[in-house]
Amino acid sequence: xxxxxxxxxxxxxxxxxxxxxxxxxxxxxxxxxxxxxxxxxxxxxxxxxxxxxxxxxxxxxxxxxxxxxxxxxxxxxxxxxxxxxxxxxxxxxxxxxxxxxxxxxxxxxxxxxxxxxxxxxxxxxxxxxxxxxxxxxxxxxxxxxxxxxxxxxxxxxxxxxxxxxxxxxxxxxxxxxxxxxxxxxxxxxxxxxxxxxxxxxxxxxxxxxxxxxxxxxxxxxxxxxxxxxxxxxxxxxxxxxxxxxxxxxxxxxxxxxxxxxxxxxxxxxxxxxxxxxxxxxxxxxxxxxxxxxxxxxxxxxxxxxxxxxxxxxxxxxxxxxxxxxxxxxxxxxxxxxxxxxxxxxxxxxxxxx
Amino acid sequence: xxxxxxxxxxxxxxxxxxxxxxxxxxxxxxxxxxxxxxxxxxxxxxxxxxxxxxxxxxxxxxxxxxxxxxxxxxxxxxxxxxxxx
Numbered sequence: 001x002x003x004x005x006x007x008x009x010x011x012x013x014x015x016x017x018x019x020x021x022x023x024x025x026x027x028x029x030x031x032x033x034x035x036x037x038x039x040x041x042x043x044x045x046x047x048x049x050x051x052x053x054x055x056x057x058x059x060x061x062x063x064x065x066x067x068x069x070x071x072x073x074x075x076x077x078x079x080x081x082x083x084x085x086x087x088x089x090x091x092x093x094x095x096x097x098x099x100x101x102x103x104x105x106x107x108x109x110x111x112x113x114x115x116x117x118x119x120x121x122x123x124x125x126x127x128x129x130x131x132x133x134x135x136x137x138x139x140x141x142x143x144x145x146x147x148x149x150x151x152x153x154x155x156x157x158x159x160x161x162x163x164x165x166x167x168x169x170x171x172x173x174x175x176x177x178x179x180x181x182x183x184x185x186x187x188x189x190x191x192x193x194x195x196x197x198x199x200x201x202x203x204x205x206x207x208x209x210x211x212x213x214x215x216x217x218x219x220x221x222x223x224x225x226x227x228x229x230x231x232x233x234x235x236x237x238x239x240x241x242x243x244x245x246x247x248x249x250x251x252x253x254x255x256x257x258x259x260x261x262x263x264x265x266x267x268x269x270x271x272x273x274x275x276x277x278x279x280x281x282x283x284x285x286x287x288x289x290x291x292x293x294x295x296x297x298x299x300x301x302x303x304x305x306x307x308x309x310x311x312x313x314x315x316x317x318x319x320x321x322x323x324x325x326x327x328x329x330x331x332x333x334x335x336x337x338x339x340x341x342x343x344x345x346x347x348x349x350x351x352x353x
Numbered sequence: 354x355x356x357x358x359x360x361x362x363x364x365x366x367x368x369x370x371x372x373x374x375x376x377x378x379x380x381x382x383x384x385x386x387x388x389x390x391x392x393x394x395x396x397x398x399x400x401x402x403x404x405x406x407x408x409x410x411x412x413x414x415x416x417x418x419x420x421x422x423x424x425x426x427x428x429x430x431x432x433x434x435x436x437x438x
Contacts, residue, residue: 046372046373049372050369050370050371100406104405104406105402106368106398106399106402107395107399108395108399111395
């Protein structure tokens, strides 16, 4: 199963919404990263905007940017993936329940706290009555949305699929997950994330949409050639074997990969597997990483796909993401290797059209 | 009455998240729904909760609600008539 990436829209902790390709990256000295907001009024009518929470604004705007970028007005399907959904609205609603003793509850936050709010809002905005689905599968949320998109295209049920991944950060969420040991205890300069050898990482957020299509076009960014997931591997050797099999299924070997994009997040407990793969399989390949720019969240692999599609189209790997040596020739094949908390492993193959 | 109207304007702007609207932009006699401020049925629910929470007034009859929420002045009059101002 494969599909071309025709358009992309992304809101992230970097200036990714304005066509910038990580030339000027923003450094953070905090363990919580939040998105840089565009002027939402330029994308969403003020009457709709006033009722939208932050994540809804991010998601709808990213979808709009993607549609404009793809020059496609009406998709055949809208599919999203999210780990936590609309967290702030959920918190707002639950806090109101607690504070008001389950009385006098207002409808807005409750209505918009559901995970499928963004895909629904995008469909309403476009008056799109086609297939609409949202996947909530923790660290596989975006991957499952992608898989569904690829299957729709492969089975000829859709030709243009708007697919996105989004998750938002919040102080409550960060504090709660901090108790579980997810985040670094010491403040970290995000751009020096990999130099930190302590447990935990930095939390982040983002909303990324892609227009996938089965049509070849000179404006396509790249070809999403393969997608694979692996749940709770027993050890690094199992991951290595999985990568080998994945490449083999796509008629490629390690030497065909021009750039490996690793989901390194500076967590001393779980980064080792990436270094293992680099040492065992990709010792000669150029590398890149991305979580120092967007933080870690359930659907951060969407950021990696955004990066890889842009790198292929522009034939550039910005200095800010390089890990080790730079690619020596043309970027034809990029392999994304990512995992969320050593549980959800995903692999994506992005190739030149 | 004027003080209550000014207070209501601020509360409504905050509760309904009317971005870019200031109290001076709203006339106490503008209709809140339809042509005036352009509020909708979800806003009506928010206003019902606002009245209950801030003024202890419960509106249970929908027909009554239509009259009360016609303008900011009509809301203020309702609050005053019920001795909650």
